[in-house]
Amino acid sequence: MNNRVVVTGLGVCAPNGTGVSTFSDALSKGKSGITFHKQLEDLNFSCQIAGSPNIQSLDLNEYFTKVERKGLNANGLIYGVIAGVDAWTDAGLEAREEEPDWNSGIVFGTGVLGVDKFREAIYQVDRGEVRRLGSTAVAQTMASGISAFLGGKLGVGNQVTTNSSACSTGTEALIMGFDRIASGKATRILVGSCSDSGPYVWGGFDAMRILPRKFNMEPEKASQPMSATASGFVPGSGAGALVLESLNSAIARGAPIYCEVLGGFVNSGGQRQGGSMTAANKEGVQRCIQQAIAISGITSDVVDAVNGHLTATQGDPIEIENWAKALNRSSEDFPYVNSFKGHIGHCLAASGSIECVGTVLQFKKRRLFGTLNCKVIHPDILNWAHPSKILQQTIPFTPKVIAKASFGFGDVNACVIFKAYSA
Amino acid sequence: MKKENGEIYPKLKEIIVNYLPEDVSVTNIQLDSNFTQELNINSANLVDIVLDVEDAFDIMLENEDMDGMQTVQDAMAIVERKIKEKEA
Numbered sequence: 001m002n003n004r005v006v007v008t009g010l011g012v013c014a015p016n017g018t019g020v021s022t023f024s025d026a027l028s029k030g031k032s033g034i035t036f037h038k039q040l041e042d043l044n045f046s047c048q049i050a051g052s053p054n055i056q057s058l059d060l061n062e063y064f065t066k067v068e069r070k071g072l073n074a075n076g077l078i079y080g081v082i083a084g085v086d087a088w089t090d091a092g093l094e095a096r097e098e099e100p101d102w103n104s105g106i107v108f109g110t111g112v113l114g115v116d117k118f119r120e121a122i123y124q125v126d127r128g129e130v131r132r133l134g135s136t137a138v139a140q141t142m143a144s145g146i147s148a149f150l151g152g153k154l155g156v157g158n159q160v161t162t163n164s165s166a167c168s169t170g171t172e173a174l175i176m177g178f179d180r181i182a183s184g185k186a187t188r189i190l191v192g193s194c195s196d197s198g199p200y201v202w203g204g205f206d207a208m209r210i211l212p213r214k215f216n217m218e219p220e221k222a223s224q225p226m227s228a229t230a231s232g233f234v235p236g237s238g239a240g241a242l243v244l245e246s247l248n249s250a251i252a253r254g255a256p257i258y259c260e261v262l263g264g265f266v267n268s269g270g271q272r273q274g275g276s277m278t279a280a281n282k283e284g285v286q287r288c289i290q291q292a293i294a295i296s297g298i299t300s301d302v303v304d305a306v307n308g309h310l311t312a313t314q315g316d317p318i319e320i321e322n323w324a325k326a327l328n329r330s331s332e333d334f335p336y337v338n339s340f341k342g343h344i345g346h347c348l349a350a351s352g353s354i355e356c357v358g359t360v361l362q363f364k365k366r367r368l369f370g371t372l373n374c375k376v377i378h379p380d381i382l383n384w385a386h387p388s389k390i391l392q393q394t395i396p397f398t399p400k401v402i403a404k405a406s407f408g409f410g411d412v413n414a415c416v417i418f419k420a421y422s423a
Numbered sequence: 424m425k426k427e428n429g430e431i432y433p434k435l436k437e438i439i440v441n442y443l444p445e446d447v448s449v450t451n452i453q454l455d456s457n458f459t460q461e462l463n464i465n466s467a468n469l470v471d472i473v474l475d476v477e478d479a480f481d482i483m484l485e486n487e488d489m490d491g492m493q494t495v496q497d498a499m500a501i502v503e504r505k506i507k508e509k510e511a
Binding site for chain 2: 071136
């Protein structure tokens with residue numbers, strides 16, 4: 001028999017708030033984390049706005065030793081460590097001093113890590129100064145630097161790895177951790193993902209002309225999920241982290257339980273049937289959602305809210321169509337749906353985990369957070385969902401089952417089902 | 424020689440202290456302290472200590488110099504030799 005899996009800890013480092021309570025408040029009240037970045041203007045970006053966590057007021061000494069901070073120039077790694085350590089603490093867990101915790105592991109994804117450090121290294125190598133790179137260039141730039149770093153901080157001895165599947169990375173990490181606990185190979189997995197800030201990460205998207213260009217003077221209004229006037233996603237960054245744990249373990253140690261994870265599924269549309277590197281095969285998306293529901297042992301009619309991928313592009317109506325077809329529910333029967341990207345932009349590899357944290361917080365807060373900047377709903381969305389189901393404002397609501405999905409470049413999909421915990 | 428020692432040691436100590444683990448204090452640094460075994464400095468960080476030493480004394484250490492650098496005393500001797508070579 002499979003172990004039941006629950007969420008016992010949360011941590012987040014998001015553009016509109018670091019720390020679970022700040023972030024929760026920001027989502028609930030519609031606080032934007034999108035700001036103008038002078039650096040992007042200086043570098044001739046068309047889109048000069050972005051979402052970066054503001055960590056200046058944080059004392060990094062709480063997360064890093066003095067030695068670790070020397071030459072540290074990998075902001076995604078910093079965000080990931082903050083979120084990961086916070087989640088561990090939130091779950092009432094401590095770092096192991098001597099023997100590692102053999103039953104705890106880490107699945108913490110990223111797209112690319114330590115870009116600024118890598119740039120520094122490239123300049124040094126090109127100058128013929130490879131011997132002056134120092135000892136941390138590898139650890140800060142290898143993709144698994146984030147899981148490795150957290151693994152050492154916490155002293156865990158089960159699987160410690162980094163996954164990477166573009167913008168579905170964070171949700172995929174959660175599903176990987178779920179599978180490992182459900183199958184009995186681990187008791188506890190810290191799951192999450194992080195994404196670097198900065199022009200070297202965001203530049204490629206600017207070059208693709210898929211970012212909004214007309215909001216450099218009013219950054220907070222730029223990201224408009226599900227909106228008729230959506231003009232592209234705003235690049236973001238940060239990290240989200242969740243402690244997943246077997247229900248038995250959570251009960252045994254009296255841990256707080258945010259909600260249960262019923263199951264999840266990942267797949268790919270194969271870049272066929274209209275799918276490509278950058279566009280989703282609709283059938284792939286629908287199959288992913290349907291299989292997540294089937295694996296969770298529920299039927300689609302019990303899903304009462306959806307947190308979409310919904311990036312604030314003209315693709316949003318297609319995603320709503322996919323949900324409607326996958327769930328076989330439309331118009332007034334369509335579940336409530338929201339997107340947090342209006343607040344924080346599209347945090348790329350970190351989006352799935354940050355948004356999973358937000359989704360889970362809705363159980364605790366007994367409300368569904370409104371979608372920022374969705375003033376006029378895209379007309380094509382209304383073909384599938386009644387306007388009352390598109391959450392433009394935060395509403396009081398006690399959710400039972402919430403589905404969360406993330407989709408990424410490479411035509412990859414991930415969908416997870418959360419349920420309010422009851423014994 | 425004595426005088427040089429007097430100048431090198433405090434500078435060296437200042438560098439080393441940056442790489443001590445949280446549970447090792449500056450008072451643990453003695454001339455005969457072994458970097459990795461007694462001061463518990465991560466062996467990977469010896470590379471960083473070498474780079475800082477190079478900057479502080481405006482010298483360059485070879486890979487072989489680093490291999491022979493087990494204790495604070497070793498490091499002092501190497502620095503002294505390099506300074507002399509430079510001045511010669």
